[in-house]
Amino acid sequence: MTFFQSLVKNSLTIVMMFFLSWALYAQDSFSAEQYREDLRYLQDKVHTDFPFLFKKTTAAEFDAEVEEFYTAIPEMEPHEVLVGFTKLVAGFEYGHTIFGWWDGIIPFHQIPVFLYQFDDGIYLHGVHKDYPDALGAKLLAIGNTPIEEALKKMRPVISAENEQFVKAYGLHFLTFPEFLHAQGVIENLNGELELTLEKDGKTFKKSIKALPNQRFPSRYGMVEPGTDWLDARDLSETPLYLKKLEKIYFYEYLPEHKTVYIRHSQIQDDSIQPIPEFYKEVFNFIEENDVDKLILDVRLNGGGNNYKNKPIVTGVIANKKINQSGKFFVIIGRRTFSACQNLVNELHTYTNAIFVGEPTSENINFYGDNHAVVLPNTKMKALLSFAWWQDKPQWENKPALYPQLATGLTFEQYITNQDPALKTALEYSDTGFISDPMRYFTELFTSGQADKIQPEAERMLEDPHYAFFEFEEEFNKAGYNLLGQQSYEEAIYVFQINTSLFPESANAWDSLAEAYWKAGNTSKAKELYNKAIELDPEGDIGKHAREMLLEIEKGASRD
Template structure:
């Protein structure tokens, strides 16, 4: 009798598990069908075919997976679109993953434990070398598919802390089972050691503000708390300003695109810019490095106030600090600043593509109740041909862990110290201006000089020139194609190992019927890059 009872209980458990697997499969199919029906617009960085292949693989595997593995599997599908506004939160009910008590931060010199619980004082400020026995670079690579990263900056800012979820560590095979402890290999003050962390109870999270731990009786910060740099002061406020009398500069930290209670964005910038003029400030520095977005309809007020203040809207006077947390509506603001003002960007690239799918709405899976945020609105501040993975700074400056720990701010210091009156923040605009105005001799002198000048290291001259050549080539008209040949030949004079330039030159020669020259340059493209550009060059040769 006992045997029969145990058998019935086992069969009942099997049936429940089987029902659960079926429900997850139904949810997955619902998600797949909804994306195809309502959101085909998201198939930009992945294809419908690749998406469906991953769906079918997960569908077949669901009966063999634990619930958290299924959820992480769905998150990989969501992340495959690579738009940060399309995401699956691991901090929602019924999905509520546990967290290990450490906050990771990507500095120029590596990944560090920026904050942790008071139970782990030795770990604070340590560099992470390995997670659960896996070197940190490989561990980051393992979790990357779970992050809807628009670019590498988004992953550094918003993605690396997926390493603190036990469920993700297991689902991405960094641990062999779902466990509530993990051991990190750390380095601090020249000593390498292991530290084992225990996960917080579900529902408990790490107190952070703009990516940094807020220290209190239970939580430790790696930063020396004796003083606070300007960019971290009053983080509870949307915007703050301070006039730096010694440098004759006005500093503004703007950390959210929204109105501050008691003073609108428009009123704030009106007041600040009036003070800039009254004090005859030499520079205005707007710090957007911690700004993750908000209501981009407020951006117009910022731009209008700046454009009306000719005193500061000049090259060398208006600086904007950007970084890996600059995202969403703040990316729109950055784009508009670039479009309409004489801004010089300082810091690191932004976390968002220039043009992007944003503004999401919830898609709730019918059985599990899991909610997925799905983007539906296209934001385009730049012409399609000028879209890029991020806004790059004109003055690239990154922060080391020691800079952070000791409250140094090399990014602000670079903006304050910059004094190059002939600097061209948009070097390609300058190049095109020389070309179209017929100043060929000056262009022949300026272009090689700028390519060698460290001040213009932020500009990828090779690819920017190739873009201009391709615009001419795609016109399909004789004079423009001849001009394209001239551009590609110029690129090869400056960058003799450019396989892309040889390939595009081959396309140009094909377009004017010069097969002999086309074959010669296409063979050079193949020799320089046989497995990359050379593949396309081979296809062009086959068509001749």
């Protein structure tokens, strides 16, 4: 092929790609009436077959959203309809209940970058080779919209159970021009996105062309560097959590720490060695060698088949060498989801594991497993969950499983291959660390050392390792337990600690007011209810405090 022939061929390819891209933007193969019929079909299927999903939203709220969407459809572009369906299903707030936007029945585009939300911001940690100057840049804005505002506008589109899921799986919506346009982040669709970036102390704008939706090379949300793709990380070495990603799981002995490290990133059998055989080998190695600790790293694990969790859980329970406080650590994170949520729930309940890292991306108890509801006209799919997984009692349900030792990750730590979670587990010493703060406070209380509770709580609040322990909520719960036992003096003491620790919390003052009221001190109760109103004049706590003041007045008039 001559140079001229090559030039003509490449030019024709570019022209064809341009017209294909333009055609995908312009395509409108369904009528407004067909979209509306599909919407009604979905509405009916939800009410008929999936009414149990109305937990975080109500049937009335869902129907109101449907009516608003139905009315707007005739004026919508196809991509806006796609986003409308995606938002509607995301309103159930379950990670497994999601609209199948990725099928491409209504086409959309994406820019060739990988985003990650580090402790210090959102960075382009991976990019296509055509944009090397954007690699490692911090994302400040998309179009004219600052990134914080862009995240808020995109949040309703994401089928998420908590903000960890948004960090792990939701950031890709920031790379889809059609979704950004439908949510008002950008004003126009023109085949590219303009990003405002910061790198090496300089702020600059970069336009990146959008490509028809395709799968970019990645594993567990991290870019796979290669001929066409760049990674901001120093590739001369690889941290353990990113090592051997072609394997579902592997283990390595760290002799200097007398520690066995396992990275396990799906709840599926690896083709080389099934889960039961792998863990049998691991536990045999632990028994036969000088091993003090086991670290199980599931921070990248998005789930699989939770029936395969049994050999892991029972293996830890049976291993007396490891199943001790300070001997077994589980690293969790924003991608810990689905069947892996089941796994960490069981390890939390039945073993002496210490959890390190970030919260998981799923509620402790959750709706998983989904059925595809295929819409009759467009053939788009809504994947609606049907199986309720309850590993813990309802009073222990929380938005996530939280680590006892909290660690994060900055961009600098990522590119220099540091691993704060692994470092924390390896260096752990039980000296001074309290794995169960409320049990510790209870022991102080019952042993006559109540005066130590507040200073110890203040110390822990300053320690980043306790970042995800909900001190205010737990003290409030303890106070109400005492109140329920009519131990008024003790309840007042606990609630007073809470107001000292959280003086700006209207709820803490409201709870203390209730304790004084039930103890018969209405004068003090009124004072404290007014304090709660002052802190939350327009909110639910302020409203409750005003209602309680009316109750006190009614009681006084009856007397």
